[in-house]
Amino acid sequence: MFELIGISPVLLFGQVLIGLINGVFYAMMSLGVAIIFGMLRIGNFVHGAQYMLGAFGAWYLLHLPDLFPGLGLPSLGYWWALVLVPLGVGLIGALMERLFIRKVYDLEHAYGLLLTVGLAMVIEGIFNVFYGAAGQQYGVPDSLRGGVNLGFMFMPLYRIWVIVAGLVVCAATWYVIERTKLGAYLRAATENPDLVRAFGINVPRMLMLTYAFGVGLAGLAGVMAAPIYQVSPQMGQSIIITIFAVVVIGGMGSIFGAIVTGLMLGVVEGLTKAFYPQGATTVIFIIMAIVLVFRPAGLFGKETSAHQPSDIAAARPESILENGRLWLAVFAVGGSLLPFLVYPVFAMKMLCLALFASAYNLVFGYVGLLAFGHAAFYGSSAYVAAHTASAFGFPTELAILSGVAVATALGGLFGWLAIRRQGLYFAMITLALAQIVYFYAVQASWTNGEDGIQSVPRGHLFGIVDLDQPLNMYFFVLAIFLAGFAAIYRIVRSPFGQVLKSIRENEPRTTSLGYSTDRFKLLAFTLSAGLAGLAGGTKAIVFQIASLTDLYFMTSADALLMTLIGGVGTLLGPVVGAVVVVTMQKELATLGSWVIVVQGAAFVLFVLFLRKGIVGTLEDALARRAERRRRPADAPTAAPVAGDEVAAGKPR
Amino acid sequence: MKADAQDNIIEARALTKRFHGFAAVNDVDLSVRRHSVHALIGPNGAGKTTMFNLITKFLSPTAGTIVFNGEDITPEDPAEVARRGIVRSFQISAIYPRMTVADNVRIALQRPLGTAFHFWKSVRTLDVLDARIDALLEAVGLLGHRDQPAGGLPYGRKRALEFATTLALEPELMLLDEPTSGLGHEDVDRIAELIGTVSANRTILMVEHNLSVVARLADTITVLARGQVLAEGPYAEISQNPEVVDAYIGGSDD
Numbered sequence: 001m002f003e004l005i006g007i008s009p010v011l012l013f014g015q016v017l018i019g020l021i022n023g024v025f026y027a028m029m030s031l032g033v034a035i036i037f038g039m040l041r042i043g044n045f046v047h048g049a050q051y052m053l054g055a056f057g058a059w060y061l062l063h064l065p066d067l068f069p070g071l072g073l074p075s076l077g078y079w080w081a082l083v084l085v086p087l088g089v090g091l092i093g094a095l096m097e098r099l100f101i102r103k104v105y106d107l108e109h110a111y112g113l114l115l116t117v118g119l120a121m122v123i124e125g126i127f128n129v130f131y132g133a134a135g136q137q138y139g140v141p142d143s144l145r146g147g148v149n150l151g152f153m154f155m156p157l158y159r160i161w162v163i164v165a166g167l168v169v170c171a172a173t174w175y176v177i178e179r180t181k182l183g184a185y186l187r188a189a190t191e192n193p194d195l196v197r198a199f200g201i202n203v204p205r206m207l208m209l210t211y212a213f214g215v216g217l218a219g220l221a222g223v224m225a226a227p228i229y230q231v232s233p234q235m236g237q238s239i240i241i242t243i244f245a246v247v248v249i250g251g252m253g254s255i256f257g258a259i260v261t262g263l264m265l266g267v268v269e270g271l272t273k274a275f276y277p278q279g280a281t282t283v284i285f286i287i288m289a290i291v292l293v294f295r296p297a298g299l300f301g302k303e304t305s306a307h308q309p310s311d312i313a314a315a316r317p318e319s320i321l322e323n324g325r326l327w328l329a330v331f332a333v334g335g336s337l338l339p340f341l342v343y344p345v346f347a348m349k350m351l352c353l354a355l356f357a358s359a360y361n362l363v364f365g366y367v368g369l370l371a372f373g374h375a376a377f378y379g380s381s382a383y384v385a386a387h388t389a390s391a392f393g394f395p396t397e398l399a400i401l402s403g404v405a406v407a408t409a410l411g412g413l414f415g416w417l418a419i420r421r422q423g424l425y426f427a428m429i430t431l432a433l434a435q436i437v438y439f440y441a442v443q444a445s446w447t448n449g450e451d452g453i454q455s456v457p458r459g460h461l462f463g464i465v466d467l468d469q470p471l472n473m474y475f476f477v478l479a480i481f482l483a484g485f486a487a488i489y490r491i492v493r494s495p496f497g498q499v500l501k502s503i504r505e506n507e508p509r510t511t512s513l514g515y516s517t518d519r520f521k522l523l524a525f526t527l528s529a530g531l532a533g534l535a536g537g538t539k540a541i542v543f544q545i546a547s548l549t550d551l552y553f554m555t556s557a558d559a560l561l562m563t564l565i566g567g568v569g570t571l572l573g574p575v576v577g578a579v580v581v582v583t584m585q586k587e588l589a590t591l592g593s594w595v596i597v598v599q600g601a602a603f604v605l606f607v608l609f610l611r612k613g614i615v616g617t618l619e620d621a622l623a624r625r626a627e628r629r630r631r632p633a634d635a636p637t638a639a640p641v642a643g644d645e646v647a648a649g650k651p652r
Numbered sequence: 653m654k655a656d657a658q659d660n661i662i663e664a665r666a667l668t669k670r671f672h673g674f675a676a677v678n679d680v681d682l683s684v685r686r687h688s689v690h691a692l693i694g695p696n697g698a699g700k701t702t703m704f705n706l707i708t709k710f711l712s713p714t715a716g717t718i719v720f721n722g723e724d725i726t727p728e729d730p731a732e733v734a735r736r737g738i739v740r741s742f743q744i745s746a747i748y749p750r751m752t753v754a755d756n757v758r759i760a761l762q763r764p765l766g767t768a769f770h771f772w773k774s775v776r777t778l779d780v781l782d783a784r785i786d787a788l789l790e791a792v793g794l795l796g797h798r799d800q801p802a803g804g805l806p807y808g809r810k811r812a813l814e815f816a817t818t819l820a821l822e823p824e825l826m827l828l829d830e831p832t833s834g835l836g837h838e839d840v841d842r843i844a845e846l847i848g849t850v851s852a853n854r855t856i857l858m859v860e861h862n863l864s865v866v867a868r869l870a871d872t873i874t875v876l877a878r879g880q881v882l883a884e885g886p887y888a889e890i891s892q893n894p895e896v897v898d899a900y901i902g903g904s905d906d
Contacts, residue, residue, distance in 0.1 A: 313750075
């Protein structure tokens with residue numbers, strides 16, 4: 001479409017047009033996410049995968065004869081897809097709501113996000129197994145080929161169609177929700193489901209239909225996107241993070257805001273591509289950061305009352321499994337034996353990830369903040385440690401410390417921005433901020449793009465101990481892990497840790513006692529970032545590489561998964577989770593791409609059936625057993641229930 | 653009949669709070685005399701809890717100023733206000749359910765130590781507070797439950813614990829939001845007695861529905877209705893005021 005390329009107005013208009021088209025997709029997608037978030041309180045991370053399903057649906061319909069030869073099925077083109085696919089994707093959405101999402105409505109918001117992250121991993125993982133990274137082509141429908149010459153540029157017909165159709169769909173949705181009786185019921189159902197139920201309305205079905213509708217919108221966007229972008233399993237993965245940022249910028253509670261913000265940001269992105277191409281991938285996330293500073297509630301959002309951070313910690317403080325001194329000793333002894341039982345490299349991977357997950361748990365488990373961007377700290381430290389070690393020749397310990405310093409600084413900055421919002425917003429914001437670091441590493445020269453920094457020298461510890469010797473390296477890593485573990489235990493059991501605990505349990509109360517709770521959260525977040533950086537920097541030295549994988553959002557998801565599997569807010573949970581996940585990845589390595597599907601399924605299963613994780617469940621079982629043992633002994637003397645007498649003025 | 657600033661610990665001037673156009677608190681002037689027990693009463697939706705939230709800055713007023721000890725505290729945040737010595741309780745008992753009873757009180761006591769951010773110190777450094785914790789728990793009759801998780805206490809005990817935690821900060825001005833709501837007779841008596849005891853050398857502003865408690869404790873009563881001050885004065889005077897009686901019985905009519 002750039003016949004006149006080289007002349008900047010054309011380039012400019014071209015980019016604005018591309019931006020407008022992206023904006024239409026952002027608007028349709030963020031509309032769906034905003035509706036689902038607003039009505040169901042679910043941060044629908046699987047929205048990207050549902051958009052991808054829409055595109056694949058259109059492709060399947062076109063290729064029906066090839067897919068099912070012998071059945072004599074016709075090839076259904078674009079217009080059929082436009083009608084059938086959103087219905088089909090909506091139906092899949094309804095099914096997902098019925099089977100999974102419904103189960104977490106009454107739980108903390110965190111679980112809804114975790115569940116949909118798992119579902120997205122499963123769906124995208126399966127498509128990845130069958131189609132890999134390669135994209136499928138989907139042609140522009142015949143009736144929309146060609147274009148209009150506007151004089152200054154050539155405007156393809158299909159793009160005009162996408163813009164018009166997308167805007168009509170958005171406007172119609174806005175109208176239904178804000179101006180019709182059905183929309184009024186929907187809005188009422190989210191405010192007070194019991195009352196609406198009393199009116200004789202089937203609320204569960206209404207919520208299911210709402211979810212199906214939001215998902216159907218994603219499917220529709222997928223069909224419309226198929227002729228423009230490549231149809232690939234990854235197409236939804238990057239857009240969902242952008243969509244989350246759009247929702248944060250637009251603000252909660254505003255359908256209109258989601259639409260306008262989506263369009264606007266698409267255009268801004270297009271303009272950035274014209275004037276400063278390097279910034280195009282990050283501009284939306286940077287705008288999000290700026291908006292958070294000046295209008296924390298978003299451009300169109302209303303001031304929302306602060307709600308409490310989620311308290312999903314599973315620990316029983318009195319349990320033997322929470323005794324840090326004991327377990328520090330156990331880990332020291334067990335860790336010393338480990339390299340003689342398994343490959344040292346494998347053991348070191350476990351230790352690095354165990355420290356990473358423990359650092360993450362400090363924020364998620366002990367403060368109740370659902371952070372979703374810890375890859376930024378882990379990865380940035382890995383890159384800095386790798387770079388300072390290989391390019392500047394820093395000694396190993398100094399290289400790792402440099403990584404920790406950068407991760408800590410980044411943690412302070414991101415924390416300062418993100419702490420303005422809570423709950424799901426906190427997750428979306430940390431996710432989006434981490435994406436800035438990821439895209440920076442994709443583009444910067446010192447990070448070597450896709451290759452990463454390779455052949456990082458392990459060097460000599462304090463200039464003496466040769467870390468190229470596997471066992472030397474191992475015991476250095478073990479020492480770092482033990483130090484990190486001890487630090488976390490101390491933080492949790494400190495005067496500061498007490499205040500953190502109180503914030504998690506009842507933040508308004510802690511505020512009313514005179515604590516500026518945001519400062520405590522920020523310090524905890526920064527400490528957690530620094531410790532995650534310690535894990536990442538160490539990992540870069542051990543594996544002698546820092547790569548984009550370290551910064552990718554799946555690394556953040558890994559930290560979450562390990563913590564969830566082990567037990568959120570338990571001392572040992574992240575360590576156990578890391579051992580499980582690393583072992584699983586190793587054992588399942590032969591399955592290739594299926595690993596991600598298995599991990600996603602683990603997410604879903606743990607959210608649905610084992611929310612307390614392995615360690616949390618164990619602590620419950622131990623407590624119950626202790627209770628049972630105590631009870632028979634008390635039974636004979638079980639006359640009055642102790643402590644229920646009027647206690648006023650009761651002497652000691 | 654405004655007393656001068658020296659006698660009033662807190663003064664709200666022309667305080668207004670609107671939610672989407674609805675004025676929950678509308679142009680309210682409220683002065684609380686030092687070392688008095690001042691009760692806010694009124695029918696549901698009169699704006700009592702909103703007043704509490706405004707004074708403690710859990711909500712920002714749409715208009716008006718709040719002056720504490722002669723200083724304008726309107727722009728401050730809730731934690732700053734609390735550090736000045738204005739400490740509130742909540743309508744639904746605000747405790748930390750999974751922490752022990754002693755830990756609940758300790759959170760309040762540890763703030764003046766100035767080590768709240770010391771993440772490198774052991775929690776043992778807070779043991780110096782134990783004697784005061786025990787004294788406070790004894791005062792509210794909870795010493796026997798010291799090491800129990802607070803979430804397992806019966807409701808009345810939870811309120812007593814919240815009271816002890818609030819008291820631990822030795823607030824100059826204590827705001828109690830319906831301290832006896834949901835309590836049985838014995839518990840009401842005990843809490844009322846406690847309020848009477850601690851009111852000796854501090855100021856208490858309370859929202860309370862139980863009029864016998866109000867009659868027993870309050871020096872001054874302000875009646876709110878539909879976001880505005882309907883009447884103010886001692887109990888004997890208020891209870892005879894036909895408008896007040898009407899507001900309570902006539903409810904939301906006009």
